[in-house]
Amino acid sequence: MTQAQALNILKTGNSVFLTGEPGAGKTYTINKYVSYLRSKKVNVAITASTGIAATHVGGMTIHSWSGIGISKMLSKEELREIARNSRILNRMLKTSVLIIDEISMLDGRTFDLIELVCRTVRKKDEPFGGMQVVCVGDFFQLPPVSRQGEPIPEFAFQSKAWQMMDPRVCYLTEHHRQDDKVFLGVLRSMRSGFLSDEDKDVLLSRSVDTNFDHADLDVPKLFTHNANVDQLNEYELRRIPGKKESFDMEMHGAPPLVEQLKRGCLSPETLHLKKGAQVMFTKNSFNENYVNGTIGVITGFMPESKYPIVRTRSGQVIEVAKSSWSIRAEDKELASIVQFPLRLAWAMTVHKSQGMSLDAAFVDLSNAFVCGQGYVALSRVRNLEGLHLGGLNAQALEVNQDVLMKDAEFRDQSHDAEELLEMLTEEDLKTRHDAFVRDCNGIIESDVEEWIQLLKKPKKAIKKRKK
DSSP states (O other), rough: HHHHHHHHHHHOOOOOEEETTTTTHHHHHHHHHHHHHHTTTTOOOOOOOOSSHHHHHEEEEEEHHHHHOOOOOOOHHHHHHHOOOOHHHHHHHHHHHHEEEOGGGHHHHHHHHHHHHHHHHOSSSSSSGOEEEEEETTSSSOOOOOOTOOOOOGGGGGHHHHHHOOOOEEEEEOOSSSSOOOHHHHHHHHHHOOOOOHHHHHHHBBOOOOTGGGGGGGOEESSSHHHHHHHHHHHHHHHHHHEEEEEEEEEEHOOOOOOOOHHHOOOOSSSETTTOOOOEEOSOOOOTTTOOEEEEEEEEEEEETTEEEEETTTOOOOEEEEEEEEEEEETEEEEEEEEEEEEOSSSEEEHHHHHHOOEEEEEEEEOOOOOHHHOOOOOOBSSSSGEEEEEEGGGGGGHHHHHHHHHHHHHHHHHHHHHHHHSHHHHHHHHHHHHHHHHTTTOOHHHHHHHHHTTTSHHHHHHHOOO
């Protein structure tokens, strides 16, 4: 399915599961839909399953938005307490479209609880209280996790709420990240669960000696554990001679929401930089021609402001300005943090790399411990030439068998949705799109024009039109 087809389905108001391979354009498509909704004055809530993902999409975690926090179960009294909370009540009653990004990492039991809360607060028996729910993500990527002592988590598609919602599946098939057909073929083989010996040989052909000096390989390093990342970044910064410049994050708003933003932001609370430090941009800025994942080197600092200057791999020199990350609801800013959109980029975890596109990376999967880690890490890189493989274990190449079986079903459902879409004329589509906007109390330009013309007529004509 193309992005344009998915947008047409989204605009009809059906709940949707928007999925596809890494680089298929899920984020681009959902951003286009959000812009469309806002242009029609339709209230949309943008949430995500994790703080990192929420920061990327400029929203809040679905846990905070729904009021459940870290709870996996709620008593009747706790449910009533959430429903009596005026802030949550107003937020849910105003929302017509609920977007949940990185749905793969949301436990199915939590998804059920969120559905129950929405239905209870909105006092409607329809799934999620009648909101359009748009789940975005790829179940082949990082799965939900549970704390020690908790039941083994299930995927959102295994929940009762998913069955109730019965989403239209939009499986994007265009590809905008990998430009290497051989590498793309290997990633698709991993995704299909049938990685041949030839595919493994292709990956192993990119192996490097792990005993090398990391400074000799000037690319980001991806590891599965935080300890490796912190150790390497601190070591490399110390090796650079010269004065260290430090920049503290500015924080505004409710402390719990500020903490959520800090946990999700890839830029650190205190950013330590030196001339010569390898850095990565942590946010998109199409005006400045950098995106989340653009790599560069600090070439110096502005004389008065001390703002860092970065030369990217493409040779572009950028005088970096501070950026803000915020949590908004009902078009109001609830909390924000301000920091340079940079982080040290000698190393990062696979978890924090999700959603990025990297020109090159060293990837060490020798300690992979969950299905999806290998696929996420490898699919960050644009082509095979940019991959420097430090190690693999069996877990790194595995995909979850439940996901594998469900994926075939998702593809069939997406094909069915395409066929239904093709049966509609442009006029039929416009009628459905406009009807959904009206149901959400949004604005249709033709309606506004009609009322303007009516206001120019005598009052009797207006009364007749109202009847």
